[in-house]
Amino acid sequence: xxxxxxxxxxxxxxxxxxxxxxxxxxxxxxxxxxxxxxxxxxxxxxxxxxxxxxxxxxxxxxxxxxxxxxxxxxxxxxxxxxxxxxxxxxxxxxxxxxxxxxxxxxxxxxxxxxxxxxxxxxxxxxxxxxxxxxxxxxxxxxxxxxxxxxxxxxxxxxxxxxxxxxxxxxxxxxxxxxxxxxxxxxxxxxxxxxxxxxxxxxxxxxxxxxxxxxxxxxxxxxxxxxxxxxxxxxxxxxxxxxxxxxxxxxxxxxxxxxxxxxxxxxxxxxxxxxxxxxxxxxxxxxxxxxxxxxxxxxxxxxxxxxxxxxxxxxxxxxxxxxxxxxxxxxxxxxxxxxxxxxxxxxxxxxxxxxxxxx
Numbered sequence: 250x251x252x253x254x255x256x257x258x259x260x261x262x263x264x265x266x267x268x269x270x271x272x273x274x275x276x277x278x279x280x281x282x283x284x285x286x287x288x289x290x291x292x293x294x295x296x297x298x299x300x301x302x303x304x305x306x307x308x309x310x311x312x313x314x315x316x317x318x319x320x321x322x323x324x325x326x327x328x329x330x331x332x333x334x335x336x337x338x339x340x341x342x343x344x345x346x347x348x349x350x351x352x353x354x355x356x357x358x359x360x361x362x363x364x365x366x367x368x369x370x371x372x373x374x375x376x377x378x379x380x381x382x383x384x385x386x387x388x389x390x391x392x393x394x395x396x397x398x399x400x401x402x403x404x405x406x407x408x409x410x411x412x413x414x415x416x417x418x419x420x421x422x423x424x425x426x427x428x429x430x431x432x433x434x435x436x437x438x439x440x441x442x443x444x445x446x447x448x449x450x451x452x453x454x455x456x457x458x459x460x461x462x463x464x465x466x467x468x469x470x471x472x473x474x475x476x477x478x479x480x481x482x483x484x485x486x487x488x489x490x491x492x493x494x495x496x497x498x499x500x501x502x503x504x505x506x507x508x509x510x511x512x513x514x515x516x517x518x519x520x521x522x523x524x525x526x527x528x529x530x531x532x533x534x535x536x537x538x539x540x541x542x543x544x545x546x547x548x549x550x551x552x553x554x555x556x557x558x559x560x561x562x563x564x565x566x567x568x569x570x571x572x573x574x575x576x577x578x579x580x581x582x583x584x585x586x587x588x589x590x591x592x593x594x595x596x597x598x599x600x601x602x603x604x605x606x607x
Contacts (some may be wrong), residue, residue, distance in 0.1 A: 255406035255501050255530075261506045265299035265536035269306075273298035276305065279593040279601070289559060293539065293584035300510055300537055307587035309512050312359035312578055314418040315502055316350060316469035317409065319367030319495035320387030321432030322396065328435045328467040328547055331457055333387070336431050340365060343429070344376035350427055350570035356577040359425060364412055365431075366405055382408045388492040390547030391439065391474045396492030397565045399485055403462075405494045409501025413508070423512045425541070425578065426502065426520035427571025430495050434546060437470045437522035439491040440549040443478060444525045445467045445555050454518070454546035454567070484529040499523035504530065507537040514581060516574035517544035517567060519593055521552035528556065540580055541574030 277579045278284055285291065297306035318340045320333055327343035342348045343363045344354075364380040365372060369387035372379065384404045388396035397405070416424060422488045423433040430436075434456035441452045449471040474491055482490070488497055500523040506513045507527075515524050515538055534554060542562040543549055553560060559578035567576055 250549065253405065255410050255504065258410055258508050259531035259589055260506055262504065262531045262533040264492035264533050265296070266302040266350065267299065269302050269304050269445060270295050270299035273588060276588055279595070280285050280591045281564055281594055281597050287476055287587065289561070290580065290584045290587060293561070293581055294588045295355060296539070297512060297581070297585050298588065300512055302510065305423065306585045308582050308589065309586045310358070311420050312357065312423045312425060313362060313421035314350060314354050314425040314427050314575060315360050315362045315364060315412050315416065316427030316429060316571055317364045317366050317495040317498040317502070318429040319493050320369035320430055321436055321493050322388050322390035323392055323435050323470060325390050325434040325451055326470045328459070329432050329457055330463070331357050331431045332460060333431050334370050334427055336369045337368050339429050340368060340372050341374040344374045344378040348570060349572045353572055353575040357575055359575060359578060362412065362416065364408070364498065365528070366408055366498045384494050385410070387473070388494060391436065391490065391492055392470045395490045395492065396436065397489045397497070399489045401494065402485060402489040402497050406501035407495035409498035410505040412498070413502045413505025417506065417509045417511055419602065421511065421512065423578070423581070424502070424506045425574045426499050426512045426516045426523065426572050428495050428499060428519040428569050430493055433493055433495065433519050435467055435470060436492040436496060436517045438495065438548050439474050440487065440522040440526060441573070442471060442475055443487050443491060444529060444597060445551055447551055449475070452551050454548065454550040456546070486604065488526055496523045496526070500526045500530070503538070504525040504534055507531070507534045512539055512581065513537055514539050514541040514574040514577055516541055516571045517569050518546035518549045520574070525552050525555060526564050530574070539577070541577035544573065
């Protein structure tokens with residue numbers, strides 16, 4: 250795929266179908282339940298109808314989880330206690346089926362695709378399950394220089410787009426965002442701050458469990474990186490300055506699914522940052538996003554506010570990998586089944602209004 254593929258794709262994303270959403274809203278009013286009694290499940294079903302352009306919506310299955318992996322030069326600033334080699338080791342674990350996302354994907358019947366888009370150290374596996382699309386051996390240190398060149402960012406965007414289109418061509422009817430990269434919460438927080446105008450203090454969390462001193466260092470590093478950006482910086486420049494390769498690939502992945510009107514379940518703060526970036530490139534992408542869960546990382550809640558979306562789950566999770574999003578898969582599928590399978594008041598012979606009280 251050429252370096253212009255992602256930007257061509259952005260221009261093909263269409264808004265979701267308002268008429269299908271209205272039809273789903275009307276159908277919900279005729280189903281054998283008090284109006285609004287299924288809460289957010291009804292909202293998801295309505296949005297699925299709008300995405301698909303039909304009511305009732307198809308059940309979004311099969312499901313593919315794409316885990317994009319990349320390293321971050323900002324680890325040199327002491328923003329995480331974990332060594333960089335852990336990224337490669339966890340990629341091997343994904344390929345072997347031993348990580349949390351593998352367990353949860355098996356549980357919900359989803360396929361896992363693992364993509365090396367920027368791992369810095371040798372990956373200890375020869376598994377055919379690994380998609381090797383390495384753009385560079387990690388990003389540069391965003392504290393002192395741009396994390397990526399714009400060409401590297403374009404390449405990663407195209408890779409994510411390509412993975413989405415290939416997954417959908419192979420049959421996926423819903424996709425889940427996954428990630429792996431030591432240091433990537435620093436990059437994600439910086440991107441969220443840049444896109445939202447919030448301060449580093451508002452968007453930066455403890456990631457893998459850092460102490461107060463490391464958290465203060467992390468905020469300072471993000472502020473330093475943000476100081477290089479012009480107020481009117483274009484999305485590609487923002488992405489290249491702040492990284493990372495796996496976040497750029499996730500951004501492309503989200504856009505790719507939206508071009509095919511396929512629902513995207515967004516995971517935690519890394520995927521949230523990528524999705525916020527995706528809406529900067531193509532605002533209509535918002536119509537195809539379902540936030541799987543609210544991460545305990547503060548940047549996650551900021552993105553939810555910016556996008557005006559409610560999470561399916563709120564379990565205090567912050568693992569990444571696609572874990573929280575995978576757990577949301579059955580609820581999203583159930584929302585479609587309610588519209589497809591539940592009886593209406595007329596078909597069931599049930600009165601749709603209560604009689605006078607005694």
